[in-house]
Amino acid sequence: MTSRKRYASSIDVAKLAGVSQSAVSRTYRQGTSVSEETRRKVLEAATALDYRPSMIPRIMLTHRSYLVAVVVGGLYNPFYATVLEIFSARLQDAGYQVLLMHTDSGHTLDDIIPRLSSYRVDAIVSALAVMSGAAAQDLARLKIPVVLFNAALANKWVSSVSSDNLGAGRAVAAHLVERGAKRFGFIAGPANSSASKVRFAGFRGQLAENQTAPVAFAEGDYRYEGGRAAALAIFAAAHPPDALFCANDLMAIGAMDALRTDLGLRVPEDVLVAGFDDIPAAAWAAYGLTTVVQDASRMVDQTIALLRARMAQHDAPGGVRTIVPATLVVRGSTRR
């Protein structure tokens, strides 16, 4: 129509091989019967013409694209980079392809939803660190299985998979108390991050059982610079904490650098620091950060399991909330 065709079609192959188009199709499907002779002729012609079967008409026929949209926002965070990597690998192994949609915090989901539906994706995974309720509503409007990654919200259409943020927050608090900390600080993610809220709830809840003083609080942005600034803010107060829990590792590392470099404090001698995610840098010798391991591999597996159930059976239950255990790994930053 517009441009000249780039690919040979099954009809072209059929013509060259002297068989019907059906025979070509059958050669590439399994569970069909083709004679050795025909198969040979078809494959020969296909090689000559550089034929590759196309998914596109198949999508029209079967209403399945084998495309899964993955919406990410925070690849600056190695945790999400890893998650994306695992998603790609697992989905590819399962015969799906990843349509990557990037959204920075400013952009709303509204902009990308038309794109998603125009490509007829089979499912959507949102791994946005921050997810507004409105955005979740938007996703719910689509009649496409949606799984939120590390966002608590779920409704009839949308499922979610997240770490045990509450339990992990409690575990961090218990650990810091056990190590003798008396005054506590928390560096949060952005105000609209549900994961951060839940981690803090667990942390504060556990501390309340130990009847300690109120927790110093500062809001960060899940980034190094934000953690550094938040730490400086917290330690500008009269009675600064002797233990700091940060909603993710990047901020914890920023906080450690602020304490050591800007304030001349020692970690762990003067201040204990703990983070969340267990990104590779947490294990680097310069930091040795005590943190919560999010089991990315298992979370991804759970997510894909949910998606496949929904995709296989269109009326499979939505609104499932899956919580994956998270474990504390103790390193030098809280070792006395």
Next chain:
Amino acid sequence: MTSRKRYASSIDVAKLAGVSQSAVSRTYRQGTSVSEETRRKVLEAATALDYRPSMIPRIMLTHRSYLVAVVVGGLYNPFYATVLEIFSARLQDAGYQVLLMHTDSGHTLDDIIPRLSSYRVDAIVSALAVMSGAAAQDLARLKIPVVLFNAALANKWVSSVSSDNLGAGRAVAAHLVERGAKRFGFIAGPANSSASKVRFAGFRGQLAENQTAPVAFAEGDYRYEGGRAAALAIFAAAHPPDALFCANDLMAIGAMDALRTDLGLRVPEDVLVAGFDDIPAAAWAAYGLTTVVQDASRMVDQTIALLRARMAQHDAPGGVRTIVPATLVVRGSTRR
């Protein structure tokens, strides 16, 4: 056919609106003439049925999918995570979608090429840190515009965009010499990384002009652990270097940790260290790593420009090699 349809079609909308399917299509295309009255009726019906125009038949008609495959392997490296992020953003802005293909070093490209062509991607970007000649040949076989990101190889079909690895290697050498270094070491990427080879060539070439001793060499894997191990290997020798250039930042950071933590050496007092990429961690207070800034934004822009030229005009020249300048940023790790 198989499952019940999930989406309303333009025919459904036309029926409900009491117009022809053509009218529905025109309502969503620009440069077409539809009366206000018709447009209103169509949009009303579309809203009622939750209609979204589908790209799939359009792909069949126009032979353009507006899909660009991005092949990545090393998202553990924040530089590539950033590159991917920029690619998504820019391609989405340009009206394209990103089909993400992940390949670990073991996997060959052969496995994914059938997938790529079956989805009729308009173009392919390979941002693999390591790219074998065979893999590049594979990509060349496709009649799809291909751009290699940071791999030098290019042929009639394949173009490439890379940093000025040679010039940057020279600049690092000159800088270290200027800072008084006498004995040099280099930690390379995997043996088949062309970028690493070129960086080393520039580095050694510049040093040769200054007539210094041979460069201590160790092979790493572009990762933290590899850099650490390589540094230990180099410094186990009798006359260890007093300046270390690493083919990327992750290895440089690993090397710094090895020097400081494992060997009790000081950076920069005992050993100067320089890296490549300028990942965020290079600027962290604990490291302050002198490194080469790869202008990811500009590299991506160049890549997309190449792709768009090839896509617009099927016989546009392939085999273009674009070199993007890279600048040295000096931080504490080489400051005396």
Next chain:
DNA sequence: TTAAGTGATGACTAGCTAGTCATTGACGCA
């Protein structure tokens, strides 16, 4: 030998959109 079963094959069609083309009606101008 006949009937039934099996494997292989091709004609045909569904699936959905965007473009082509012909038709219609309205409008402006002579």
Next chain:
DNA sequence: TGCGTCAATGACTAGCTAGTCATCACTTAA
């Protein structure tokens, strides 16, 4: 009034694959 122009519209079709169905040749069981 008559004619050319133009916007608006609908019928029709291309684009490509996988499934359905009917047909045919051939084998096996009765």
